[in-house]
Each structure stands twice: as C-alpha cells, then as structure tokens.
Amino acid sequence: MNIGFELIRKMLAPWLKEASLMLKLGLAIVITIIALSITAPLLTQYSPIIKVGDALRPPSTKHLMGTNNLGYDMFSRILYGGRTVLTVVVSATLLSMCIGVPLGLISGYYGRIVDRIFSIIMDSMYAFPSLILALAIAAVLGPSMVNAIIAIAVVYIPTYFRMVRGQTLSIKSLLYVEAAKAIGARDLRIIIKHILPNLLPTIIVVFTMNIADAILTEAGLSFLGFSVPPPTPDWGADLRAGHEYLLAGYWWLVAFPGFMIMLLAAGFALVGEGLNDILSLRGAEKR
Amino acid sequence: MIELEIIDLKKYFPVQKSFLERLLAREKQFIKAVDGISFKMFSRQVFSLVGESGCGKTTTGRLIVRLEKPDAGKIVFEGSDITFADEKQLRPLRRKIQIIFQDPYASLNPRMRIGEIIAEPLIVHSIADKKEAKEEALKMLENVGLTPPHMFYRLFPHQLSGGQRQRVAIARAMILKPKFIVADEPVSMIDVSLRAAILKLLMKFKTLYNLSILFITHDLAVARLISDTIAVMYLGKIVEIAPTEELIDNPLHPYTKALLSSVPSLIRRKREKLVLKGEIANPINPPSGCRLHPRCPYAESICSREEPKLIFYGNNHYVACHFPLVNRRY
Ligand SMILES: Nc1ncnc2c1ncn2[C@@H]1O[C@H](COP(=O)(O)OP(=O)(O)OP(=O)(O)O)[C@@H](O)[C@H]1O
Ligand code: SF4
Ligand SMILES: [Mg+2]
Numbered sequence: 001m002n003i004g005f006e007l008i009r010k011m012l013a014p015w016l017k018e019a020s021l022m023l024k025l026g027l028a029i030v031i032t033i034i035a036l037s038i039t040a041p042l043l044t045q046y047s048p049i050i051k052v053g054d055a056l057r058p059p060s061t062k063h064l065m066g067t068n069n070l071g072y073d074m075f076s077r078i079l080y081g082g083r084t085v086l087t088v089v090v091s092a093t094l095l096s097m098c099i100g101v102p103l104g105l106i107s108g109y110y111g112r113i114v115d116r117i118f119s120i121i122m123d124s125m126y127a128f129p130s131l132i133l134a135l136a137i138a139a140v141l142g143p144s145m146v147n148a149i150i151a152i153a154v155v156y157i158p159t160y161f162r163m164v165r166g167q168t169l170s171i172k173s174l175l176y177v178e179a180a181k182a183i184g185a186r187d188l189r190i191i192i193k194h195i196l197p198n199l200l201p202t203i204i205v206v207f208t209m210n211i212a213d214a215i216l217t218e219a220g221l222s223f224l225g226f227s228v229p230p231p232t233p234d235w236g237a238d239l240r241a242g243h244e245y246l247l248a249g250y251w252w253l254v255a256f257p258g259f260m261i262m263l264l265a266a267g268f269a270l271v272g273e274g275l276n277d278i279l280s281l282r283g284a285e286k287r
Numbered sequence: 288m289i290e291l292e293i294i295d296l297k298k299y300f301p302v303q304k305s306f307l308e309r310l311l312a313r314e315k316q317f318i319k320a321v322d323g324i325s326f327k328m329f330s331r332q333v334f335s336l337v338g339e340s341g342c343g344k345t346t347t348g349r350l351i352v353r354l355e356k357p358d359a360g361k362i363v364f365e366g367s368d369i370t371f372a373d374e375k376q377l378r379p380l381r382r383k384i385q386i387i388f389q390d391p392y393a394s395l396n397p398r399m400r401i402g403e404i405i406a407e408p409l410i411v412h413s414i415a416d417k418k419e420a421k422e423e424a425l426k427m428l429e430n431v432g433l434t435p436p437h438m439f440y441r442l443f444p445h446q447l448s449g450g451q452r453q454r455v456a457i458a459r460a461m462i463l464k465p466k467f468i469v470a471d472e473p474v475s476m477i478d479v480s481l482r483a484a485i486l487k488l489l490m491k492f493k494t495l496y497n498l499s500i501l502f503i504t505h506d507l508a509v510a511r512l513i514s515d516t517i518a519v520m521y522l523g524k525i526v527e528i529a530p531t532e533e534l535i536d537n538p539l540h541p542y543t544k545a546l547l548s549s550v551p552s553l554i555r556r557k558r559e560k561l562v563l564k565g566e567i568a569n570p571i572n573p574p575s576g577c578r579l580h581p582r583c584p585y586a587e588s589i590c591s592r593e594e595p596k597l598i599f600y601g602n603n604h605y606v607a608c609h610f611p612l613v614n615r616r617y
Contacts, residue, residue: 174393175393176396178394179386182386184408
C-alpha cells in the first residue's frame with residue numbers, strides 16, 4: 001500500500017507544485033488587497049467621499065487612478081472600497097457558515113423529518129441563481145450595508161448546509177463514531193468532538209471559494225444599486241456610476257473597480273483551490 | 288451466575304434497492320442477519336461465536352451492545368431487560384458493557400490524540416476531571432504495553448501500527464473497568480505475529496477485572512485457545528453450543544464437523560473429514576427447514592421441511608440438527 005501511495009505521489013508531484021503555486025499566488029493577491037485597504041489612510045491623503053479636484057481627470061501623478069464624475073479621487077475610492085467589499089463579503093460568508101454548518105450537522109445527524117424539512121427549504125433556495133435571490137432579499141430589506149450582508153448570507157447558507165449534511169451522513173456511520181456511541185457519548189459531544197473536526201478542512205475550502213463567489217454577488221448587488229448607498233466607496237457602485245461615461249472615453253472609471261473585483265475574486269478562488277488540493281491530500285496520507 | 292441471556296433475538300436488514308427495483312418488487316426483502324438465536328453466558332467466562340463470514344456474528348455483537356436495535360427477542364444483562372432500552376437508559380449500562388471492533392484502522396478518530404481517545408470514556412461519564420483522566424489514560428497506556436506512555440499519549444492514530452491501534456482500542460474499552468466485553472474479531476486484521484500478544488492482553492484484563500467476554504471469530508483454533516464455551520453460527524442461526532473441548536472432540540452438527548475439518552490443528556486422526564458441497568446460501572432467501580440441507584451429506588426429506596430446534600444432548604451440549612452425529616462419532 002505504501003509503495004502504491006509513493007507511486008501516486010510521484011505521479012502527482014508536478015501537479016502538487018502547481019497546487020502550492022496556486023495557493024501562493026492566491027494568498028499574495030488576497031493579502032495584498034487586504035493590506036492595502038487596511039492601510040488606506042497611509043497611502044492616500046484624499047478622502048474617498050469629498051470632491052478633491054476637477055471631475056473626470058485621467059490618471060496622473062496627482063490622482064493615480066484619475067478622478068470620477070464628482071471629482072472624487074478614484075485611487076482613494078478603490079482603497080476604501082476594498083474595505084467595504086471585504087467587510088460585506090466576509091461578514092456575509094461567516095454568517096452563512098454559522099447558520100449553514102449547524103443546520104447541516106443537525107439534519108445529517110438526526111435525519112428523519114427534521115432533515116426532510118431542512119432539505120426541502122435549502123434545496124429550493126439553492127435552485128435560485130444566487131444574484132437573483134440576493135437581489136430579491138435586498139430589494140425587500142432596502143439598500144444598506146447590513147442588509148447587503150444579510151442578503152448575501154442567506155444566499156450561501158444552502159452551500160454549507162448541503163456540504164455539511166452530506167459529509168455528516170457519511171461520517172456518522174464510521175466506526176469511530178459508533179465507538180463514541182458505545183462508550184456512552186451524548187449526541188452533542190459526538191457532533192462536536194467527532195464529526196465537526198473531520199469536516200473542518202472541507203468547511204475551510206468551501207469558505208474561501210464562497211468568498212470568491214460572494215464578491216461577484218456583492219458587485220452585482222451594488223451595481224444594481226442594492227448594496228451600500230452612495231457616497232460610500234464600493235467597487236460595484238463605482239462600476240455602476242462609471243459605466244455611463246465609458247462610451248465617452250473615460251475608461252478609468254470602470255477599468256479600476258472592475259479589475260479589482262475580478263482580481264480579488266480570483267485571489268480567493270485560487271486560495272480555495274490550493275487549499276483543497278493540500279487538505280484532501282493530507283486526508284489521503286492519514287488513512 | 289448468568290451474566291447475559293439472549294432469547295430468540297432477531298435482526299433483519301432491509302435490502303437496499305434502486306428506485307426501479309423498488310417499483311417492480313412486490314414486497315420488501317430482508318437480509319435475515321440474525322434470525323432467532325438464544326444462548327446464556329455465565330459471568331467470568333469467555334463465550335465464542337464462531338462462523339463463516341456473513342453468518343451474523345458482528346450483528347449479534349452490535350445488538351448486544353445496542354449499537355443496533357433488535358427487531359424481536361430479548362437481551363437480558365445482569366437480570367435487566369435492555370432489548371429496547373433508549374439511549375438515556377443505556378448510558379449507565381455503557382459503563383459496564385464495552386466493545387472492541389474488528390477494524391482498528393477505522394475505530395479511532397483520526398483527529399484525536401491517543402491519550403484523548405483513551406481518556407474520553409472517563410470524561411463522558413464524568414468519572415474524572417481532565418487532569419485525573421490524563422493520569423488514568425497514562426496508566427492505561429502502560430497497562431496495554433504502549434510505552435513510554437507520555438510519548439504515545441501525544442501521538443495520532445495514523446502514527447501507530449495496527450497492533451498498537453488495537454491496544455488503544457482495548458485501553459479505551461477497559462478504562463471504565465467494564466463487566467462485559469464484546470470482542471469482534473479483535474485480531475483478524477492484525478499481523479499474524481502480533482495476534483498472540485493482543486489475545487494475551489485481553490486475557491490479562493479478563494483476570495484483572497473478572498470480565499465476561501463474548502469473543503467473535505471465524506477461527507476455531509483461536510476460539511479454542513481462549514474460550515470456555517463455543518457457539519457455532521450458520522446463516523443467522525446458532526447450530527451448536529458446547530464447552531470448548533467437548534465441541535472439538537464431539538461435534539454433533541455436520542456444519543461444526545466441516546468447520547473442524549478445515550482447521551489442520553484440530554483434525555483428529557480417528558475422525559473422518561467432512562467437506563460440504565456448494566457455497567453458503569443467500570441470507571435473503573435462506574433454504575427452508577434446516578438451512579444447511581442443500582449442502583449437508585446427511586440430509587433427509589424432513590430436513591428441508593422442518594427446522595431443527597436447539598436441543599440438549601447432555602454435557603452442556605446443545606445442537607440443532609435432526610440427525611446429530613451421536614452415533615457416527617468416530
Ligand atoms: N447495516 C447493515 N445493513 C444491511 N445489511 C447488513 C448490515 N450489517 C450487516 N448486514 C448483512 O447482514 C449479514 C450478516 O452480517 P455480519 O456482519 O453480522 O456477519 P459476520 O458474521 O460478522 O461476517 P464477517 O465475518 O464478514 O464479519 C451479512 O449478509 C451482511 O451483509
Ligand atoms: S438437520 Fe438435516 S440437513 Fe440439517 S444439519 Fe442436520 S442432517 Fe444436515
Ligand atoms: Mg463481522
């Protein structure tokens with residue numbers, strides 16, 4: 001068995017290098033953007049919500065990414081916009097994880113009628129395209145940061161639920177869970193000590209992948225005017241404001257926010273993929 | 288004293304089918320894994336359940352520790368009926384009845400340290416606080432021969448060999464000082480050279496704690512080494528029960544005799560060999576009457592019509608056969 005494993009490892013070696021490269025690249029992107037948005041006040045003297053110069057100026061040494069139609073500094077809006085995007089997206093994904101994971105554990109562990117009810121609700125939510133569902137919720141709640149967080153969080157609950165439920169179903173019939181039952185462990189202990197830790201790697205992977213997806217959903221929401229209200233800096237909102245000027249040749253109004261949205265989403269997706277390869281391989285090693 | 292009594296215990300598993308098959312099938316089908324078995328176990332004895340793969344040994348063991356819910360029958364442990372006890376009623380009993388599983392590679396949580404695994408029963412039953420539990424676990428590690436205990440305490444299961452893992456499983460089962468152990472083929476997945484040591488360890492705890500052990504095995508030679516009584520199972524039924532030496536010297540059931548014939552060390556020179564024809568039958572539709580009749584060289588017409596009952600043949604010897612081998616002994 002060991003020889004077989006070594007063989008597989010050798011065959012996978014080039015891929016593995018690639019996997020760790022993916023992870024490194026992803027982490028570099030993500031960490032840089034996070035650092036930039038945290039240190040924004042040190043990097044620019046301009047406030048993102050005050051007119052600091054002429055409107056619609058192209059990038060220059062004074063305004064690195066130009067100014068927008070209101071004369072706000074775009075570079076500053078990009079930096080501070082990163083804060084908004086990260087806050088909304090990370091809080092939303094954390095929130096859906098905190099709801100989806102326990103529901104999935106309960107559903108998978110206890111089965112029966114509870115499972116039926118949860119599964120039907122979650123499946124019908126999952127059937128909606130994420131942006132449309134988020135839009136519907138945000139439209140009902142009204143545009144604000146908290147409401148955007150709630151809308152996005154609701155959209156991703158089924159992702160966690162389905163993954164956790166499925167894995168719980170298979171883990172709960174494993175022998176070590178039966179062994180825990182045989183020593184008299186209560187359900188709560190079995191779920192927390194024996195099932196959850198074995199789910200953690202997958203949860204982490206899904207979490208990062210989810211952030212990548214949520215970035216696009218958030219951008220969509222704010223592009224359509226259902227996220228943070230103006231003048232709060234936000235990439236999606238800037239994209240919306242700028243696209244009217246694109247045909248007139250003011251490319252910098254959409255290019256920078258659009259690029260940042262794609263870059264951040266790609267960064268998290270790379271981290272997710274990279275982690276997935278590493279964690280699933282480590283799982284294989286442990287068996 | 289009777290430690291455990293099993294009366295007409297049954298467990299049927301529904302056969303998993305695809306949607307189409309379920310539509311077409313007239314009625315639900317069941318695997319009759321355990322189909323009405325009865326036996327008594329005396330305290331401080333080792334009682335072995337022997338039989339080929341799939342005859343229902345593991346299911347019997349799991350029913351007794353109530354990891355499985357019986358469909359019918361009775362399980363009486365130390366005088367109290369635990370057949371349909373719920374988890375809450377079972378909790379105090381789980382301190383007294385423990386199980387050692389066949390597969391030490393699957394029975395230990397890969398994300399817990401060895402020490403935590405062994406100490407867990409003490410925590411679960413609030414017998415010790417964290418510190419006391421750790422001390423107990425370290426003592427236990429020493430007791431099961433995993434030394435130095437401080438080193439093993441911190442390791443994870445994947446860092447141990449199969450034999451070492453089974454020692455951990457034994458330590459976890461023994462730390463509650465149980466009265467009754469189900470040992471489900473505890474050495475069958477372990478390197479042959481290490482088996483004797485694991486069995487010896489089990490026997491050490493038996494004397495230490497005055498344990499009763501239900502020992503499950505497919506290997507009559509192993510059963511003979513350690514058990515006081517042996518029961519032979521075939522297709523969900525017990526076909527013969529007798530004290531160990533009696534069973535090996537005087538098998539009354541053709542199936543027992545065939546099992547003995549396949550173990551070189553147990554072949555008696557004066558006894559003719561018995562080789563059964565055919566394969567073990569399908570547990571979904573077991574043969575009518577005596578389940579061995581399509582394969583039994585002594586079968587007569589009554590065998591396919593009437594199911595033989597387990598009857599007393601003297602010397603604590605019970606057999607379920609219409610034509611036991613009493614007169615064909617040698
Ligand atoms: N959970 C289950 N669901 C469905 N069928 C089962 C289940 N557990 C056991 N069976 C079936 O019941 C029968 C008896 O199984 P059991 O594991 O008790 O046999 P065994 O004597 O322990 O065999 P082995 O020597 O292979 O361990 C088998 O046919 C098996 O396929
Ligand atoms: S009852 Fe008949 S078929 Fe069954 S073992 Fe005895 S002789 Fe053979
Ligand atoms: Mg078995």
